[in-house]
Amino acid sequence: MKTSTGVKKHGTLFLIKKNYSAYLFLLPKLILFITFIAIPVVWAFILSFQEYKVFGSVWAGLDNYKAVFESEAFRKALYNTAIYTVVTVPFNVVSALVIASLIHSVSRTAQNFFRAAFYLPTVASMVIIAMVWRWMYNYEFGLFNYIIGWFGADPINWLGQTDSALWAIIIMQCMIPFGVGIILYLASMGSISESLYEAATIDGASSFQKWARITIPMLKPSTLYLVLLSTIGSFQVFTQIILMTGGGPGFATETIVHLIYKTGFRDFEFGLAAAQSVILFGIILIVSIFQFKVLQHDE
Amino acid sequence: MKTTSFKMKKPIVYTLLIVFSVVSLLPLYWVFSTSLQLSNYQDEELDRPVSYVNSNPPKMYPMGIPEYFEHWKKARDAEEQNDMEQAAYHRETMSHIVDNTFSGFKTLFEKNNMGRWFFNSFYIGVVVTVGILLFDSMAGYVLAKKRFPGRNLIFWLIISTMMIPGQVTLVPMFIMIRELNLMDTHWALIFPDLSMVFGVFLMRQFMYSIPNELLDAAKIDGASEWKTYWKIVMPLAKPGLAALGIFTFMNVWNSFLWPIIVLNNSDLYTLPVGLKTLQDANLASFKLLMSGAAIAAIPMIIVFLIFQRHFVKGLTLGGVKE
Numbered sequence: 269m270k271t272s273t274g275v276k277k278h279g280t281l282f283l284i285k286k287n288y289s290a291y292l293f294l295l296p297k298l299i300l301f302i303t304f305i306a307i308p309v310v311w312a313f314i315l316s317f318q319e320y321k322v323f324g325s326v327w328a329g330l331d332n333y334k335a336v337f338e339s340e341a342f343r344k345a346l347y348n349t350a351i352y353t354v355v356t357v358p359f360n361v362v363s364a365l366v367i368a369s370l371i372h373s374v375s376r377t378a379q380n381f382f383r384a385a386f387y388l389p390t391v392a393s394m395v396i397i398a399m400v401w402r403w404m405y406n407y408e409f410g411l412f413n414y415i416i417g418w419f420g421a422d423p424i425n426w427l428g429q430t431d432s433a434l435w436a437i438i439i440m441q442c443m444i445p446f447g448v449g450i451i452l453y454l455a456s457m458g459s460i461s462e463s464l465y466e467a468a469t470i471d472g473a474s475s476f477q478k479w480a481r482i483t484i485p486m487l488k489p490s491t492l493y494l495v496l497l498s499t500i501g502s503f504q505v506f507t508q509i510i511l512m513t514g515g516g517p518g519f520a521t522e523t524i525v526h527l528i529y530k531t532g533f534r535d536f537e538f539g540l541a542a543a544q545s546v547i548l549f550g551i552i553l554i555v556s557i558f559q560f561k562v563l564q565h566d567e
Numbered sequence: 568m569k570t571t572s573f574k575m576k577k578p579i580v581y582t583l584l585i586v587f588s589v590v591s592l593l594p595l596y597w598v599f600s601t602s603l604q605l606s607n608y609q610d611e612e613l614d615r616p617v618s619y620v621n622s623n624p625p626k627m628y629p630m631g632i633p634e635y636f637e638h639w640k641k642a643r644d645a646e647e648q649n650d651m652e653q654a655a656y657h658r659e660t661m662s663h664i665v666d667n668t669f670s671g672f673k674t675l676f677e678k679n680n681m682g683r684w685f686f687n688s689f690y691i692g693v694v695v696t697v698g699i700l701l702f703d704s705m706a707g708y709v710l711a712k713k714r715f716p717g718r719n720l721i722f723w724l725i726i727s728t729m730m731i732p733g734q735v736t737l738v739p740m741f742i743m744i745r746e747l748n749l750m751d752t753h754w755a756l757i758f759p760d761l762s763m764v765f766g767v768f769l770m771r772q773f774m775y776s777i778p779n780e781l782l783d784a785a786k787i788d789g790a791s792e793w794k795t796y797w798k799i800v801m802p803l804a805k806p807g808l809a810a811l812g813i814f815t816f817m818n819v820w821n822s823f824l825w826p827i828i829v830l831n832n833s834d835l836y837t838l839p840v841g842l843k844t845l846q847d848a849n850l851a852s853f854k855l856l857m858s859g860a861a862i863a864a865i866p867m868i869i870v871f872l873i874f875q876r877h878f879v880k881g882l883t884l885g886g887v888k889e
Contacts, residue, residue, distance in 0.1 A: 287715035287716075289793075294705070301762055304759045315739060393821035399842065399857070409623055451883070455882075510843075
């Protein structure tokens, strides 16, 4: 009895000493993590309530947040980012599902070939993709105005006018295959039990019914993951914006992250930029929880 | 072959797949096609320089290819008729065509800082990848296999930050890097990249599958912790390390937002930053820009084609937990 309480009393310290090597193994990553992630995250929250000055910042309460929500640029950015997300996320996830289903039904060799063809554009940096789309959208010599010319349409100043610029960015995002989605769906399809389909065949289900009633429900965990992943990604849209439109014309293609970039590193309004980034985090968190609840719920 | 999906007629499936993949690959094709297009090329019939990059309707493939073969044929015919002067003329034109086709790449390396940018991207990618593989596998190993006070707290602390968008840390990190006097240095890129936590999560998942018996056996044989990790754990973790390594390198190679904030000196640019300044300068032709884009894309395409297997593995490891 005596010894057992003794062990308990010194238990933690004893275990720490005994496992000191485990802490040494963790040390390098932990130092990096604390310095370059944990501290900056906490700092961002603090900064968002301050007016930043090089020699001592001043508390500003909710002033930054008020200023952010009152600014037209931020409202436009929020609106544009929302439209962009609402259109591109469903389009990308559904098209990944359709393409993966098509790939899944062909032979092994063909599967490998098409999987590569659809994933390849994903490995090229968004910088490259944005630069080439800007070129393809070129008014005078671009590929797209030539292609729409086949159908008798007049050339469009895709990126240069208020009412088409955001849609040009959205169309571009829809045309880039969702490589991660296709590969994940393919992997998940491979692990659906064959017996389910055999049972359905005996019951006389058509192949489309089997797809709609077995495949899609069985893929739900992947769908949830992919919806969350692409939503988070699309709220952070930046590279296309800075390289193709710079947020313009006017605020026509302003997005949240591009605005954070401008506020923080062109205007050096650190407090405001920090508040914007905390709001972005809040939005992503709320939307993720909402999607998680909805997609989990409708069993 | 499983019958898990559409059972459409095969020709329809193939037609759809081919059409979709052509659409999907078109932009990359256009990068390469434009980068190799003839520009400022002396046209014989028109007797003036023409640029096929800026042409309406657009030229669908590098015009140097048909031009080259035409002159090659003419040169061969002339040689057969022993017209050496004519043959030499066509041979010379052929070399002009080759020069013109690759002129974008040449200009980038000779007049812009492309060689430097490429090297910077490459070595930063290697440094970060090696560091991440080492630190994340060490952390993942003990988080998966050791029991010690604070283990769960540390793990959840690290994982919870994975959900915070990277932009949140931009401003504080900028202030911090400035205070540390690391502005406009490669340390400003390397340190934050080394702190990415995704690999810890991935490695921990992977290390679970290593049998405890092996680790116990090593312990009984008197192997030190480090030796166990280095000689037993690391070799077994190779597939996971390969996947993590490829993704880390690709992320670093393609990273853009943070580098454009902290780098100002052209000698220090990474490739994506260099490409942006090239475009901003507004002097570069689309041929030059697409040549730059091609140079940035080629290494990733090669890496992907060689390590395709690991890409699939890495994506499914991080994505689906079954």
